[in-house]
Amino acid sequence: MGATNTATSSYSEKLTHSRQFYIDGKWVDAVAANDYAVINPSTEEKIATISLGGQADVDNAVAAANRAFESYSETSINDRIDLLQRIIKAYRKNVNEMAEIISVEMGAPMSLSQAAQAPSGMAHFSAMLEVLRSFQFEELKGTTLMRKEPVGVCGLITPWNWPVNQIACKVAPALAAGCTVVLKPSEIAPLSACLFAEIMDEAGVPAGVFNMVHGDGSTVGVAIASHPGIAMVSFTGSTRAGIDVARRAASTVKRVTQELGGKSANIILDDADMETAVTQGVQACFRNSGQSCNAPTRMLVPRSRSRDAAAIARKAAEQTRVGNPFDDKTDIGPLVSQTQYDKVQRLIQAGIDEGAVLVAGGTGRPEGITAGYFVKPTVFAAVTNDMTVAREEIFGPVICIISYSDENEAVAIANDTEYGLSAYVTSSNRERARCVANRLRAGNIHINYARLDFASCFGGYKQSGNGREWGEAGLNEFLELKAVLGFD
Numbered sequence: 001m002g003a004t005n006t007a008t009s010s011y012s013e014k015l016t017h018s019r020q021f022y023i024d025g026k027w028v029d030a031v032a033a034n035d036y037a038v039i040n041p042s043t044e045e046k047i048a049t050i051s052l053g054g055q056a057d058v059d060n061a062v063a064a065a066n067r068a069f070e071s072y073s074e075t076s077i078n079d080r081i082d083l084l085q086r087i088i089k090a091y092r093k094n095v096n097e098m099a100e101i102i103s104v105e106m107g108a109p110m111s112l113s114q115a116a117q118a119p120s121g122m123a124h125f126s127a128m129l130e131v132l133r134s135f136q137f138e139e140l141k142g143t144t145l146m147r148k149e150p151v152g153v154c155g156l157i158t159p160w161n162w163p164v165n166q167i168a169c170k171v172a173p174a175l176a177a178g179c180t181v182v183l184k185p186s187e188i189a190p191l192s193a194c195l196f197a198e199i200m201d202e203a204g205v206p207a208g209v210f211n212m213v214h215g216d217g218s219t220v221g222v223a224i225a226s227h228p229g230i231a232m233v234s235f236t237g238s239t240r241a242g243i244d245v246a247r248r249a250a251s252t253v254k255r256v257t258q259e260l261g262g263k264s265a266n267i268i269l270d271d272a273d274m275e276t277a278v279t280q281g282v283q284a285c286f287r288n289s290g291q292s293c294n295a296p297t298r299m300l301v302p303r304s305r306s307r308d309a310a311a312i313a314r315k316a317a318e319q320t321r322v323g324n325p326f327d328d329k330t331d332i333g334p335l336v337s338q339t340q341y342d343k344v345q346r347l348i349q350a351g352i353d354e355g356a357v358l359v360a361g362g363t364g365r366p367e368g369i370t371a372g373y374f375v376k377p378t379v380f381a382a383v384t385n386d387m388t389v390a391r392e393e394i395f396g397p398v399i400c401i402i403s404y405s406d407e408n409e410a411v412a413i414a415n416d417t418e419y420g421l422s423a424y425v426t427s428s429n430r431e432r433a434r435c436v437a438n439r440l441r442a443g444n445i446h447i448n449y450a451r452l453d454f455a456s457c458f459g460g461y462k463q464s465g466n467g468r469e470w471g472e473a474g475l476n477e478f479l480e481l482k483a484v485l486g487f488d
Contacts, residue, residue: 022197024064025207031056041107041334053215058223061211065180068208086203106189107333121168127454128172145487148479150178152231155224160186161291177478257467262421265414266296269427282316290397294422303403310381317360334373341373344396351389356380420461
C-alpha cells in the first residue's frame with residue numbers, strides 16, 4: 001500500500017504567498033508567471049504550486065538588496081543583535097509548523113523534523129547571536145586599524161535535503177556581518193523557505209535586507225552566480241553544480257564559498273565495540289534517508305571482523321522502518337523526488353553488477369509500498385574502494401562495508417576519495433582516535449559519533465568545497481578585511 005499522511009491542511013495558511021517572491025520587504029508576483037508543481041514525495045501528489053523566477057526577478061531582488069546595503073551595513077552591533085533576537089523569537093513561534101512543512105515537502109520523518117530539521121534553523125541564529133556578542137570587528141595593530149566589514153550583497157543558493165538548516169546557516173552570518181541577501185531556495189522543497197520568509201517579515205527585517213526568489217538552477221541560479229551586483233555567492237549542493245557556479249562567478253571575480261558533496265569514511269578501529277559501532281554507523285548513514293552530505297557511507301572495518309560487521313549491519317538495516325513520515329514508528333521516509341529515486345536505484349544496481357555482496361535491501365520499493373519514492377535500506381559488503389558505490393555520492397540509505405588490514409591502510413582508504421567533507425573514527429581509546437582523526441583529510445571528524453556543534457564550523461577539503469559555515473568561521477566568510485594605515 002502507498003504511504004499516506006493527514007498533515008495536509010494545518011500548514012496551508014502559510015502557503016498564501018507560494019507563487020510569489022519576497023523582495024524589498026513585500027510579497028510580489030513574478031515578472032513572468034512560470035508555475036512549478038511541488039510534489040509530496042510520500043504520495044507523489046501535488047501539494048502546492050510555486051512560480052519559478054527569471055533574470056528580471058533576480059535583477060529586482062539585487063537592486064533592493066543594494067539599496068538596503070548602504071544603510072544596513074552601517075547598523076550598530078547592538079542593532080544586529082536585536083534583529084537576531086527578534087528572528088529567534090519569531091522562529092520559535094513557527095518551529096512546529098516548520099517541522100510539519102519539511103516533512104510534507106521532502107519526506108523527513110516528523111520525529112527528525114521536530115528534533116533536528118526545524119530546530120536547526122533556530123540553532124544557527126542562536127549560535128550566531130552568541131558569536132556576534134563577543135566578535136571583534138576592529139583591532140589595532142601598531143598604528144594600523146584592522147577592520148572587518150560586510151562583503152556586500154550576497155547570493156545564497158540552498159538545497160532541499162536540510163532545507164531550513166542550509167538557509168539559516170547562511171542568512172544568520174550574513175545578517176550578523178551587515179550584509180544583505182538574495183536567497184534562492186531549492187524549487188523541490190520551497191515551502192519551508194516561504195515560511196522562513198514569513199518569519200523574516202514578522203521579525204521586522206528591514207526592507208531589502210532579506211530577499212527571496214524561487215527558481216531553478218539553470219535560470220535563477222545562473223543569474224545569481226553571474227550577477228555583477230552580487231559580491232559573494234554561498235552555494236550548497238552537488239560538486240557538479242558547484243563547479244558551474246564558480247565558473248559563472250569568475251567573470252565578476254566575486255567571492256564564492258561552497259559546501260558540496262561527500263563520501264565520508266567511518267573507520268571502526270579494532271578496539272571498538274563492534275556491535276555498537278556498526279549499529280550506530282548504519283543508523284547515522286540511513287538518517288534522513290541517507291540524504292545528508294556528511295553521512296558515513298563508507299564503513300571501514302578490520303578484515304578479521306568483516307563478517308561480523310556485515311551480520312550486524314544487516315540486522316540494523318532490517319530493523320530500520322521505512323514508511324509514512326507522520327507515523328511515529330517510521331525511521332526513514334522517502335527520497336525527495338523521482339530523479340533521486342532513479343539515481344539511487346541505478347547505483348544500487350551498479351553495486352550488484354560490480355560484485356559487491358548485497359547483505360540487505362536492494363533495488364525496488366520496500367515490501368507493501370506501491371507509491372512514493374521509498375527505497376530499501378541497503379547494505380553492501382566485500383566492497384573495494386574502486387567500486388562505483390564506494391566512489392560516487394549515492395544520497396540514499398546505502399552503506400558500503402570495506403575491510404582493511406591495519407590502521408595505516410584504513411587511513412589510506414579513507415583519504416582515497418575526491419571528497420573531504422566529513423569522516424568518522426570509532427575507538428575505545430580516545431587518544432588513538434584523535435591520532436587517526438589528525439591524519440584524515442576532511443573538514444569535520446566525528447570521534448565516537450560525536451554530534452554536530454553549531455558553534456563550531458562546517459565545510460570540507462578537496463571537491464567537498466571551500467570556505468566554512470557555522471559559528472565564528474561562518475561569520476568571517478561574509479566579511480572583508482580592511483587595513484586603515486596611520487590610524488593612530
